[in-house]
Amino acid sequence: MLKDVTLGQYFPGDTIVHRLDPRTKLFCVVLYIVEIFTANTVCGVLLSIATLVMAVLLSKTTLRQLMKGMKPLLFIIILTGLLNLFYTTGDTLVKIWFLTITRQGVYKSLQMVSRIIMLICGSFLLTLTTSPLSITDGLERLLNPLKKVGLPVHELSMMMSIALRFIPTLMEETDKIMSAQKARGADFETGSIFRRARALLPVLVPLFVSAFRRADELATAMECRCYHGGEGRTRMKELSMHTRDALCLLLFAALLGAVITLRVLGI
Amino acid sequence: MAEIRLEQLRHVYSQGTPFEKVALDCINLTIPSNQLLVLLGHTGSGKSTLVQHLNGLLKPTSGSVLLDGQDIHRSKQALHETRFQVGLVMQYPEYQLFEETVYKDIAFGPSNMGLKGSELEEHVRLGANFAGVSEELFDKSPLDLSGGQKRRVAIAGVLAMKPGILILDEPTAGLDPAGCDDILANVKRYKEETGSTVILISHNMNAAAAIAERIVVVCKGNIALDGTPDEVFARARELREMGLQIPDATTVRLLLRDKGFAMPDGISTAQELVDAVMALKGGKN
Numbered sequence: 001m002l003k004d005v006t007l008g009q010y011f012p013g014d015t016i017v018h019r020l021d022p023r024t025k026l027f028c029v030v031l032y033i034v035e036i037f038t039a040n041t042v043c044g045v046l047l048s049i050a051t052l053v054m055a056v057l058l059s060k061t062t063l064r065q066l067m068k069g070m071k072p073l074l075f076i077i078i079l080t081g082l083l084n085l086f087y088t089t090g091d092t093l094v095k096i097w098f099l100t101i102t103r104q105g106v107y108k109s110l111q112m113v114s115r116i117i118m119l120i121c122g123s124f125l126l127t128l129t130t131s132p133l134s135i136t137d138g139l140e141r142l143l144n145p146l147k148k149v150g151l152p153v154h155e156l157s158m159m160m161s162i163a164l165r166f167i168p169t170l171m172e173e174t175d176k177i178m179s180a181q182k183a184r185g186a187d188f189e190t191g192s193i194f195r196r197a198r199a200l201l202p203v204l205v206p207l208f209v210s211a212f213r214r215a216d217e218l219a220t221a222m223e224c225r226c227y228h229g230g231e232g233r234t235r236m237k238e239l240s241m242h243t244r245d246a247l248c249l250l251l252f253a254a255l256l257g258a259v260i261t262l263r264v265l266g267i
Numbered sequence: 268m269a270e271i272r273l274e275q276l277r278h279v280y281s282q283g284t285p286f287e288k289v290a291l292d293c294i295n296l297t298i299p300s301n302q303l304l305v306l307l308g309h310t311g312s313g314k315s316t317l318v319q320h321l322n323g324l325l326k327p328t329s330g331s332v333l334l335d336g337q338d339i340h341r342s343k344q345a346l347h348e349t350r351f352q353v354g355l356v357m358q359y360p361e362y363q364l365f366e367e368t369v370y371k372d373i374a375f376g377p378s379n380m381g382l383k384g385s386e387l388e389e390h391v392r393l394g395a396n397f398a399g400v401s402e403e404l405f406d407k408s409p410l411d412l413s414g415g416q417k418r419r420v421a422i423a424g425v426l427a428m429k430p431g432i433l434i435l436d437e438p439t440a441g442l443d444p445a446g447c448d449d450i451l452a453n454v455k456r457y458k459e460e461t462g463s464t465v466i467l468i469s470h471n472m473n474a475a476a477a478i479a480e481r482i483v484v485v486c487k488g489n490i491a492l493d494g495t496p497d498e499v500f501a502r503a504r505e506l507r508e509m510g511l512q513i514p515d516a517t518t519v520r521l522l523l524r525d526k527g528f529a530m531p532d533g534i535s536t537a538q539e540l541v542d543a544v545m546a547l548k549g550g551k552n
């Protein structure tokens with residue numbers, strides 16, 4: 001199903017990670033990314049891995065879900081690993097034909113690969129445990145100060161939530177239209193690239209027609225309910241910070257502090 | 268012509284995720300050729316899922332779909348040919364129109380079959396005729412049509428492939444009563460003139476009672492009842508428990524019987540009701 005391979009990574013749940021305020025989670029991800037890139041010692045890297053494992057366990061995310069996010073990037077991860085392994089100069093460990101593996105190479109490659117994996121898993125954890133709508137809400141609130149310099153924060157976040165809201169709908173619709181055309185013998189799977197691209201026409205035309213119709217209807221519906229932009233608009237679900245958010249932020253700040261200390265001390 | 272058989276069919280949507288949903292549990296069903304079968308069931312009972320297995324749009328999670336005794340998923344080629352033998356008009360089919368003109372859109376299916384020239388034209392006209400699309404519309408853009416006209420063009424697009432098994436998923440939903448009757452009458456005519464099998468999903472009990480030769484009731488992914496309209500509508504209480512209505516004529520029969528009139532079982536159409544009442548009066552006017 002098309003629906004399974006999209007942004008719809010959000011898996012509803014009721015763990016502490018799910019309940020955290022989206023702003024907290026966004027901040028923590030930023031802190032964590034800084035942490036990953038600061039960590040350059042064995043202890044630092046291990047600490048970053050431990051942080052991730054803790055978050056994964058707390059959110060009851062399964063390894064399979066994480067792997068699903070990693071899969072499209074697997075090639076890049078492997079390539080980075082190999083390039084670093086073979087192209088780092090230093091003390092030679094093994095020499096096979098024209099390829100040399102150095103001690104520094106092994107170290108560097110492990111470090112790079114673990115960094116990328118942690119980066120992907122960390123940000124993936126955010127989208128797995130936070131609905132796209134709360135992410136945009138959180139972003140809107142975080143970017144609010146930028147309104148002063150004329151950035152249309154509310155409009156941007158409204159556009160983003162509408163886009164996110166309609167991605168699954170459009171996916172479902174694509175599925176339905178493809179089924180309907182397949183029922184009339186359309187063939188999307190065989191033939192040259194050119195033929196396959198042409199075969200998509202019977203899907204794209206109805207899809208665009210319906211997307212424009214939907215956009216039109218949505219605009220009318222919003223106007224009927226007196227939508228007038230962000231000025232003076234209140235929310236039904238106010239975001240609110242709790243003790244757990246403060247604790248979580250403190251924890252991540254402390255972890256970052258620890259990693260920086262480790263880096264300075266060089267252990 | 269063609270017999271279609273479902274064996275131990277099971278379908279689970281989004282297997283292995285928190286959204287997992289068993290849509291079909293264990294379906295065993297044989298549909299002989301040239302039968303007009305109506306599928307009934309509460310919303311969400313799995314009717315659309317069931318019919319999408321018949322032409323291989325959905326692949327069973329387990330179990331098999333046999334067309335004339337052969338599994339339709341045995342090869343890509345076989346699956347492709349099945350699509351032409353088993354024509355499926357999906358629920359709300361009007362969104363599938365895409366060509367510049369009505370004629371070209373109806374011709375999409377038959378030209379995918381490899382038809383050309385006069386044979387193609389003949390198929391298009393046949394489809395349009397059975398679906399009630401008048402030839403004046405042929406040069407119009409499908410986007411300029413009314414909802415009901417779009418529906419008919421979409422149905423014509425499937426009929427133009429002259430499928431030996433025709434499946435219609437709620438073809439009359441949202442149409443005016445006259446339009447409904449017209450479409451159903453045409454479907455019946457298609458079945459009789461071409462000797463095809465027709466499988467119809469409907470929420471309209473009166474229509475179902477009037478045209479069905481056999482009724483299959485789906486409930487929560489299983490087949491709950493299977494029989495002639497008389498047999499099925501005789502189980503009025505079970506139908507009501509499944510959240511289904513019974514035809515008006517059957518309701519009247521039950522009311523009359525409660526008032527002490529000796530009404531025979533198996534009344535589901537207005538004509539049968541009239542006959543029964545006439546018989547009560549001793550055939551006199």
Ligand SMILES: Nc1ncnc2c1ncn2[C@@H]1O[C@H](COP(=O)(O)OP(=O)(O)OP(=O)(O)O)[C@@H](O)[C@H]1O
Nearest residue numbers: 280281288290308309310311312313314315316317
């Ligand atoms: N693409 C899908 N992904 C996940 N679940 C689905 C999907 N399509 C249908 N379902 C679920 O499967 C069940 C059966 O759906 P189906 O469309 O077959 O019902 P139906 O009998 O055709 O209903 P209706 O009369 O409303 O058309 C429903 O509970 C529905 O929520």
Ligand SMILES: [Mg+2]
Nearest residue numbers: 314315358436
């Ligand atoms: Mg349905």
